Amino acid sequence: MSVARPTRTRKDPAQPKPRRKTAKTKRSASTGHRTDLLESMLRIRHFEERCVELYSAAKIRGFVHLYIGEEAVAVGVNGALTAGDAVVSTYREHGHALARGITSDAVMAEMYGRTTGCSGGRGGSMHLFDASRRFYGGNAIVAGGLPLAAGLALADRMRGRTDVTCCFFGDGAFAEGEFHETANLAALWKLPLLLVCENNRYAMGTALERHEAQTDLAMRAASYGMVAWSVDGMDVEVVEEAARRAVEGIRAGTGPHFLELRTYRFRAHSMYDPDRYRDKSEIEQWRSRDPIRLLRDRMRENGELRDKDVEAIEQRITTEIDHAVEAAERAPEEPVENLLHHVTSSSAEAVS
Template identity: 85%
Template sequence: MSLARPARTRTSPTPRKAARKTAKASKAEPGADTRHRSDLLEAMLRIRHFEERCVELYSATKIRGFVHLYIGEEAVAVGVNEALTPEDAVVATYREHGHALARGISAEAVMAEMYGRTTGCSGGRGGSMHLFDASRRFYGGNAIVAGGLPLAAGLALADRMGGQNRVTCCFFGDGAFAEGEFHETANLAALWNLPLLLICENNFYAMGTALERHQAQTDLAMRATSYGMVAWSVDGMDVEAVEQAARRAVEGIRTGTGPHFLELRTYRFRAHSMYDPDRYRDKAEIERWKSRDPITLLTDRMRESGAPVDKDVARIERRITAEIDHAVEAAEQAPEEPVENLLQHVTSAPAEAVT
């Protein structure tokens, strides 16, 4: 099978058919927009409350190791996952609790993994940075910066060679943009016309280094176009803008226009990790970004449209609180892996002798 890239024009993608279908459905079904916004709000609130509970549990030494919180970036995971189907694949970063929850992995399975218990989605062996669930085609976080990009290219290549009309979505941060793995992956993805959606979560700080201190050109979407792929920047604090952009990109990929790159400009409200004293950011800058909290932006929009958002939020938060309470209780009661099992999954089992 030839991997040569077919001839095509590299211009901005045309408006997606899915958008037109959604618009028609909204007009035909009263309240569809309100219900969808409520679903988006619930997904973001689930991530926010889960992360806030992780802060409490970490402070109480119930959760150990490195923990990277997603607070402030919820619109990215939720908006992008709305554009994907269960058959598509997702590769995440080490800040992936939000990605996992948005993909549909239960809070119970994620929390058990945080506790290192056998009922966790990775059997308790991955912890915060290595959530994984093959049944949902969620190929997990990766503690290596940019480490997921080559894996995503491999998944996309397998789908293309197998004739599958599936998309692989890879999340990574602005710090990963500086790594060789990004440039190698972008080059091969464009060269081989891979069905790959590259999602750069640009929160403007690679750990503690501001974007302008490690990139001479800070327009990452513009730089991505140099590889011959469609790319543009999106307000990553607006979940509806993220969803619209992701649907547009996914439609383009499915129709054969090659890999797409979205630079989602977002911001983490917490430090890089729970170990980070966060002395490299101005407090006023953090407050400016908090004024554009993605949850607040959506609730304000719903309120302006006349939706009963305050009642919705109260109802959703009660349900999510009970869900997370149950997840914590289940994690604390779940067993740890027996010592005698620790060598399992480290090496493959010996192959049977061929006679």
């Protein structure tokens, strides 16, 4: 396993190195961890596939941005974070929330707009939130989470905490002023901030080379004086190792770090998107590097995974998501008389 060194951006991530086969299944701590990574990615994949079915059946409404194909980013980065660290996400955040530990029940109920959802049914697909896990929400505004993440990082440092704030955003955020303002202040003040760019090559329907004159995103981030490098975002183990190195550097006081994770969404920008701007052969080429398949095949080649192990994991996840759907459909909607709650602070909240 290898990670690109923190220098400059490279071309498309290289294919994974072949692994030596072994005769029988190995059981070790590393095997257990890889199994956990695989299960986390499968949970996201199955959850998103169920969302497609529910959206098509008009069970969930509004804008829905699926994370299928990018699972290695959410799982690998969150694997390097602790419970005390903070996470700020984007509108494509189902995978981030699940990888952070928000339950399938809470996320699915939020998709349905029910009071048992993680945001009380008020946020929906783009505004998942759970303060108990320091998951400070998705954000419907491109690059909108970046200044919030800088504020969280600054607050933690002022309180004497050693926690890191991780902010996810897409390549389209580079065209927004919020990225440059945040990068500048984070580097100037040496904030404990991990900037994670999910470069899936398209800002909605616009290819990276059509909206950025300089497509070397890591080099651009490095120009602000922070450590920055590009990583194969389709390999969860590579992502996790890179994120751990970055987090260790941040905790050591070296200031913000930037990771450009080169990934790809297999489906359209959103469920409304007809996806006519990408060549089908390009999609299939990236599908050949499906992050779930990469890890699964690697474990099989190493003798660490059997077909029945995968079947057991998938059955467990299917049962979990079935329960989440059933619970969401039984959960109550918010009464109309409560619609003004949480809009302004109460007198008790104002005093506290």
